[in-house]
Amino acid sequence: MPPNIPGVNVFTDVLVVGAGPSGYMAALTLIRYGVDVRIIDKRPVRVQNGYASGLQPRTQEILQTLNLLEPLDARGNRMSETAFWGPDHNGILSRCFVGPEVTSTTNFPHVLVADQGVTEGAFDDELKSRNHAVSRSMELVHYTYDNIADRQWPVTAYVRNYCSGAIEVWHTKYLIGADGAGSIVRHIAGIHRQSNGGEECWAVCDLHAQTNFPDIRRRCAIWSSNGGCMLLPNRDNGFRAYVQLQQKHLDKLDGNIPAGLVHPSIVLPENSTLLFEILQECLYEIMAPFDVELTRVSWISRYRIHQSIANRFVDLSQRVYLVGDACHTQSPKAGQSMNLGMLDSYNLTWKLSLVLKGMASPALLETYQMERRYIANQFIEFDIKFAHLYLQKEALSSPEIFCTVWKQSHGFISGCGHRYLDGLLTRSSVRARINQAAKEPLTPGKRMHTMSLTRHMDGTAVDLLEDMPSNGRFHLFVFAGKLMTFAVFKALANSLASAESPLTYFFKDAPARPEVFEHENIRQDHARNRNHYLDLFLIHSLNHLEIELSKLPAPFSLWATRVYEDVEGIGHATHGVSEREGALALVRPDGVIGLVTSLQNPKGILDYLKDFMQEFSSGYDPFGAAFRDSSCSLGDSLE
Numbered sequence: 336m337p338p339n340i341p342g343v344n345v346f347t348d349v350l351v352v353g354a355g356p357s358g359y360m361a362a363l364t365l366i367r368y369g370v371d372v373r374i375i376d377k378r379p380v381r382v383q384n385g386y387a388s389g390l391q392p393r394t395q396e397i398l399q400t401l402n403l404l405e406p407l408d409a410r411g412n413r414m415s416e417t418a419f420w421g422p423d424h425n426g427i428l429s430r431c432f433v434g435p436e437v438t439s440t441t442n443f444p445h446v447l448v449a450d451q452g453v454t455e456g457a458f459d460d461e462l463k464s465r466n467h468a469v470s471r472s473m474e475l476v477h478y479t480y481d482n483i484a485d486r487q488w489p490v491t492a493y494v495r496n497y498c499s500g501a502i503e504v505w506h507t508k509y510l511i512g513a514d515g516a517g518s519i520v521r522h523i524a525g526i527h528r529q530s531n532g533g534e535e536c537w538a539v540c541d542l543h544a545q546t547n548f549p550d551i552r553r554r555c556a557i558w559s560s561n562g563g564c565m566l567l568p569n570r571d572n573g574f575r576a577y578v579q580l581q582q583k584h585l586d587k588l589d590g591n592i593p594a595g596l597v598h599p600s601i602v603l604p605e606n607s608t609l610l611f612e613i614l615q616e617c618l619y620e621i622m623a624p625f626d627v628e629l630t631r632v633s634w635i636s637r638y639r640i641h642q643s644i645a646n647r648f649v650d651l652s653q654r655v656y657l658v659g660d661a662c663h664t665q666s667p668k669a670g671q672s673m674n675l676g677m678l679d680s681y682n683l684t685w686k687l688s689l690v691l692k693g694m695a696s697p698a699l700l701e702t703y704q705m706e707r708r709y710i711a712n713q714f715i716e717f718d719i720k721f722a723h724l725y726l727q728k729e730a731l732s733s734p735e736i737f738c739t740v741w742k743q744s745h746g747f748i749s750g751c752g753h754r755y756l757d758g759l760l761t762r763s764s765v766r767a768r769i770n771q772a773a774k775e776p777l778t779p780g781k782r783m784h785t786m787s788l789t790r791h792m793d794g795t796a797v798d799l800l801e802d803m804p805s806n807g808r809f810h811l812f813v814f815a816g817k818l819m820t821f822a823v824f825k826a827l828a829n830s831l832a833s834a835e836s837p838l839t840y841f842f843k844d845a846p847a848r849p850e851v852f853e854h855e856n857i858r859q860d861h862a863r864n865r866n867h868y869l870d871l872f873l874i875h876s877l878n879h880l881e882i883e884l885s886k887l888p889a890p891f892s893l894w895a896t897r898v899y900e901d902v903e904g905i906g907h908a909t910h911g912v913s914e915r916e917g918a919l920a921l922v923r924p925d926g927v928i929g930l931v932t933s934l935q936n937p938k939g940i941l942d943y944l945k946d947f948m949q950e951f952s953s954g955y956d957p958f959g960a961a962f963r964d965s966s967c968s969l970g971d972s973l974e
Contacts, residue, residue, distance in 0.1 A: 393750025
């Protein structure tokens with residue numbers, strides 16, 4: 336263990352180790368939530384191209400709430416269809432299936448293909464706009480934990496600064512290991528990984544080619560007697576190719592590296608040309624009789640399929656957390672590694688934020704491992720089956736087997752079908768009548784599907800994702816249907832305006848006169864709103880021109896910017912809610928539904944929150960100076 340070296344001492348509430356997509360997501364969301372955070376990475380520069388490349392629909396939904404999707408969409412390619420190819424009864428390569436890439440109900444029915452360099456660049460720009468940056472050429476060497484109860488900074492991290500040569504001492508309350516499959520954080524924590532998959536080796540390359548293959552702009556899985564490959568269309572008419580390497584290829588590649596010099600999976604300059612020649616030869620053979628002439632390569636590498644999962648996602652101190660490849664790895668072909676990692680961080684950081692601000696019990700953090708390890712386990716089981724299909728002779732003679740698995744897994748691959756198990760944050764018992772045959776019925780544990788609405792105040796058509804920015808707050812949705820003039824609605828309003836209201840219950844010193852909630856969306860925030868821990872959304876299906884907002888009972892009159900008309904009740908129907916019965920849905924800060932109940936049961940919302948929320952002072956600015964200094968507000972008025 337390194338000694339307590341005098342010199343540089345750094346203090347931060349959260350230290351993020353690793354600036355890949357998972358680390359960037361952790362740092363950016365914590366900054367948005369007003370938490371003091373620093374992020375370090377041992378690399379002197381960020382990734383410029385290659386590596387992970389596919390953003391699934393659920394990830395795109397989250398990036399939309401962070402106002403990050405637009406720059407990524409401008410630099411990526413929308414992959415909307417998938418095709419499967421295999422030999423016909425004459426042994427000739429032919430298409431056996433073509434269909435949509437995404438079948439889940441979403442605003443983004445495509446995978447956004449943008450390589451990791453583009454993704455990290457967008458995050459990097461956003462950090463800089465908020466007066467933050469990655470501290471580069473900084474490597475975690477070790478960390479220790481002091482369990483003294485009143486110690487303010489219980490984790491001490493020793494960080495090597497490659498620019499100065501010094502080992503710096505960093506003091507933090509929580510540490511997030513986002514440092515990849517070879518995680519030093521996981522190693523120091525003594526957390527072990529269990530391997531679940533095989534060791535097949537694949538080459539991957541971003542390239543351009545001249546070809547007469549008809550589906551070059553679709554995702555393609557191709558089988559032939561000469562092997563298998565997968566093609567993903569990039570922007571600018573390029574594509575990414577995954578090709579399975581045979582033993583003869585590995586012998587040729589590894590024989591070109593001096594023994595003991597470096598791990599054979601590393602692509603050195605002296606064998607990258609050889610790897611390209613092998614990949615080119617394989618593509619010629621697999622895609623015959625179609626012509627394919629490779630004209631330009633922007634990135635090439637090789638990897639071994641290695642599905643693994645850590646036995647824990649948090650160390651024994653409950654102060655050090657793992658996200659992304661640091662706690663689970665899978666093959667790239669289903670396009671999940673980057674997505675799962677970013678969703679890990681998105682699940683963890685809002686919980687850290689509430690605990691650090693004294694707004695929630697540390698027990699809330701225990702849900703991170705329970706929820707995310709469950710999802711990771713599910714995906715690895717699918718990934719093993721998915722990856723092995725490439726190697727089975729049955730896939731060659733009957734690609735329909737692969738096609739069937741693909742179709743059955745659409746919801747899970749897209750991320751839109753993920754569902755957390757029942758627990759502290761997910762109450763599976765629904766106390767409202769929900770039509771389970773609806774497109775996206777309100778379901779605890781699943782993400783809240785967006786809606787197209789009309790803002791009551793000004794008649795503007797809005798998408799719910801635009802008005803529900805990632806801000807670390809819970810969201811209470813009141814589906815009022817046609818009930819706004821009925822007694823049940825007035826009784827609900829009275830309850831939400833009372834001392835037992837979930838909107839204000841946890842303020843130690845709630846203001847005598849509640850403040851008006853000001854307009855905000857993904858592009859602008861308002862300082863007056865930052866004391867809230869719970870947002871209120873009122874969605875009805877009456878004609879908004881016939882209802883005066885000023886005549887709505889409190890607290891709805893204070894939340895006038897969050898009142899919407901659901902034209903023709905389409906949103907209600909999509910979520911399985913009757914316009915004549917309504918429903919309440921409590922949505923967590925990560926967009927996942929926690930509780931669904933009836934309009935007559937607002938107490939159920941408060942009881943849910945009481946299980947982990949704590950009283951806090953409303954005088955304390957829970958979104959802090961860090962947020963104010965880096966605010967990207969575009970103004971306080973309605974656009």
